[in-house]
Amino acid sequence: MPKSPLAAKLDAPWLGLVVGNTRLHWGLFHQQRLQGVWHTNHVTAAQATALMPQNFDTSAWRSLMDDQPGASEMSAAFGEIAAASAPLPLYCASVVPTQTALWRTYSDLREVTLSEVPLANLYPTLGIDRALNLLGAGDFIGWPVLVIDAGTALTFTAGSTGRFIGGAILPGLTTQFSTLAHQTATLPATYPEDTLPPRWAVNTADALRSGIVYGTLATITEYVQAWRQEYKNGKVVLTGGDGAQLCQWSQQRQLLADITLEPDLTFLGLGCWRRYRLTTDCSF
Template sequence: METSKPGCGLALDNDKQKPWLGLMIGNSRLHWAYCSGNAPLQTWVTDYNPKSAQLPVLLGKVPLMLASVVPEQTEVWRVYQPKILTLKNLPLVNLYPSFGIDRALAGWGAGLTYGFPCLVVDGGTALTITGFDQDKKLVGGAILPGLGLQLATLGDRLAALPKLEVGQLSRLPDRWALDTPSAIFSGVVYGMLGALQSYLQDWQKLFPGAAMIITGGDGKILHGFLKEHSPNLSVAWDDNLIFLGMAAIHHGDRPIC
């Protein structure tokens, strides 16, 4: 079943409600948010190319907060004079130098919104699992190929297999498939759900009652599948964790409980 947000949110300042843009440069796409104060009002996704991307009309007119896991793409957007976020901007403990800024921002946003300890599952190109304890210290995590990447790899690397896409998944697939596409969906989906169930159950043992949140491009479909596959796991779905983390840095806000 899905958890609701606890009564612990971000402290708001009426003087800080001016609009700003957030940009998270992911492994394959650009993730945008139009925000007012601490609230992401609208989010959307574009490709890497600024000429073909649906650029926000306010770009260059309001503050731009940028985080990136692709350094060469960061350079493309410097013309808009963004504030570029790094791990040094985050008050999290035990982060190693190559730790992804996307994982850190999502963890910070999750902790401020749902409370620490928290576990974040980010269903992007790569699926990441990241846990923080009550002292905002990184417990650790895991990285594995995301749903789309697994499907694409099978289709690209094996001549006899079709190339399938996540968008073709409208429901939890049959486990025991009777055709090749269904067999691919079964293996990829149930393999990922089995891995997630194992990590989530172990997290519950380490931190009983702690928050567990799914986010990311494929996160919503994974959340739905997980609710059906493992209904006893209490996991929330929140697509704005990275931008909530950005907002807290942008305004220097802290949680109020």
């Protein structure tokens, strides 16, 4: 039996682009499933121009993603799926306007705006990434839910039954390390390691690691405990570039239980948003 027009639209391939503060995050969808995710640095106008006329062909990606594990396999899979749709629809959610502007000449660009996200009580300057994370988390594991996004900024975003409750923003793990190195004369540039640092450090590098790592873990623990006091059955989802590391440290310290790690949460939210738009707006 042939698919209905709506089912055909829902199943068609499309490319998601989430523009973060420091990187671009790409997700390829087909048959309403996320087929693969990869990341690149912010692109120049020339790089964006090279990608668009080729329908984001695999050859145009090579210079941007060769250093990533599985890049060649991802390129091959991408080419097979993208060839079925020309031009490949591009759905863009961005927190960096200058990067967004580079894609506006693309013929099948859909920009995700906050007003289109089906959540109540959103304030006008809420980041689109936080809104999509909350939407995806509610759809993925249910409400009420607290989303912790450990990226350039460490954000807490809470919601219940399709409604934004509130949240908080502070510098992310990597941001704290880089800021201290750049804003002081003598503190060294140092970075977190896989293992937890000694709490009572006897050198400057470890002292920085101790303060930032344990301070960040304490902050997360405090917010999660406050959330669970108010919402006894509330879920917690951890995402973002530093999410896996923070989850590992939390487990080592046995600080928090029942936290779901979902690195692709924003794309789950983007897919949920697209499905909502297609099923509620016949002109979309």
